[in-house]
Amino acid sequence: MAVTSTSARSAPERLSAGELAVTQLLLTHGPATRGDLGDRLNLSYASMSRVARSLIGGGIAVEDLEPPSAIGRPRQILTAVPGARHVVGCKLTSDTAYGVVCDLFGEVKATARAALPEPDADGVVPVAATAKVIAQLAAKLGRKVPALDGIGVSIGGVVEDQSIVVEGTFLGWRDVDLATPLRERTGLPVIISNDVAALAREELWFGAGRTHSTFGLITVGAGLGFGAVREGIPVAKTIDNGHLLSHSPVDTRGPRCALGHRGCVAAYLNREDVEAQASAEAGRPVTFADLIEARAAGDRSATARLDAAARALGHLVCTFAGALQTTCIVLAGEDVAVLADTASMNKVIADRLRPGQAETQRCSLDISTASLTFTDWARGAAVTTTQAIL
Numbered sequence: 075m076a077v078t079s080t081s082a083r084s085a086p087e088r089l090s091a092g093e094l095a096v097t098q099l100l101l102t103h104g105p106a107t108r109g110d111l112g113d114r115l116n117l118s119y120a121s122m123s124r125v126a127r128s129l130i131g132g133g134i135a136v137e138d139l140e141p142p143s144a145i146g147r148p149r150q151i152l153t154a155v156p157g158a159r160h161v162v163g164c165k166l167t168s169d170t171a172y173g174v175v176c177d178l179f180g181e182v183k184a185t186a187r188a189a190l191p192e193p194d195a196d197g198v199v200p201v202a203a204t205a206k207v208i209a210q211l212a213a214k215l216g217r218k219v220p221a222l223d224g225i226g227v228s229i230g231g232v233v234e235d236q237s238i239v240v241e242g243t244f245l246g247w248r249d250v251d252l253a254t255p256l257r258e259r260t261g262l263p264v265i266i267s268n269d270v271a272a273l274a275r276e277e278l279w280f281g282a283g284r285t286h287s288t289f290g291l292i293t294v295g296a297g298l299g300f301g302a303v304r305e306g307i308p309v310a311k312t313i314d315n316g317h318l319l320s321h322s323p324v325d326t327r328g329p330r331c332a333l334g335h336r337g338c339v340a341a342y343l344n345r346e347d348v349e350a351q352a353s354a355e356a357g358r359p360v361t362f363a364d365l366i367e368a369r370a371a372g373d374r375s376a377t378a379r380l381d382a383a384a385r386a387l388g389h390l391v392c393t394f395a396g397a398l399q400t401t402c403i404v405l406a407g408e409d410v411a412v413l414a415d416t417a418s419m420n421k422v423i424a425d426r427l428r429p430g431q432a433e434t435q436r437c438s439l440d441i442s443t444a445s446l447t448f449t450d451w452a453r454g455a456a457v458t459t460t461q462a463i464l
């Protein structure tokens with residue numbers, strides 16, 4: 075049964091490369107004249123006119139005449155239409171589907187959530203039942219907008235071909251095709267993505283990507299996550315699920331990570347590792363939240379542990395920026411607020427950037443912290459889907 079078939083509109087034609095480029099500029103930088111757009115994208119007057127006509131005809135953009143000035147012809151201003159597309163984005167955790175429905179500008183029009191089915195005896199969350207939960211969530215969100223154009227699902231782990239969950243870290247999934255059952259149930263295009271890659275795509279249009287064509291994204295929370303955009307192109311799938319960066323060395327005399335490396339980034343910064351060390355020291359279970367609370371109460375051990383985590387984050391930022399050759403790193407995640415922009419982190423970064431006596435090249439980093447609630451994660455999935463279906 076097609077759950078949302080009543081609200082799904084017939085698939086609009088995909089945009090050409092030129093149309094997509096103009097749409098992206100209108101979405102990320104606001105209204106612009108045909109002339110400005112043509113100049114920025116190196117399109118001839120004739121090509122730009124063709125693209126503008128097509129976008130207006132397809133309902134993606136509208137055109138207004140600027141009030142005529144004393145001299146010269148009135149200029150034609152193109153503006154993207156927010157309601158031209160609506161997509162559902164859904165972030166899956168181990169037990170919950172968090173959904174949003176967004177317009178073309180990635181603006182959240184409504185949110186909803188639903189419990190995922192219980193895992194079976196092998197710890198695997200049933201796939202067909204999960205697809206049903208997501209389809210129902212999408213149908214519910216679809217009723218808040220005129221029509222739906224697609225569904226995006228983001229998930230922690232490894233995803234291939236925008237459809238196959240090769241490794242679903244929190245769901246016990248291996249080589250699971252989530253797109254097909256979801257497409258069959260809804261009749262809509264379905265895009266499955268790694269959650270951090272989806273966030274990077276969202277940043278490309280509506281965050282760091284507006285000012286930097288190359289940037290890195292680091293998430294610190296349940297695990298460390300990495301996303302990258304190079305020269306305007308998002309890296310769809312990391313080669314190592316972030317392993318090389320997570321386990322880069324910080325201090326060879328430091329604590330061991332779960333893999334046995336002494337003093338790697340993960341040993342200092344990964345939540346599970348930090349909690350295991352703090353629990354072993356205290357002789358009772360200690361969570362990351364406990365550490366934050368203890369530090370606020372003046373506890374020296376907790377303070378030292380969080381300072382060490384912040385220093386490791388500083389090293390990670392520098393290593394990633396250097397390898398990616400960008401000055402722009404975005405930090406996000408549940409645990410990042412207490413670590414980012416602290417004296418401990420900033421001192422490491424300043425020290426790593428300090429040039430030698432004879433060196434003339436200077437560099438500074440543009441480090442921003444993005445908020446990251448489950449709604450933000452879901453929005454990443456929605457924006458990724460809009461980019462894929464346009």
Ligand SMILES: [Zn+2]
Nearest residue numbers: 321331335338
């Ligand atoms: Zn390690």
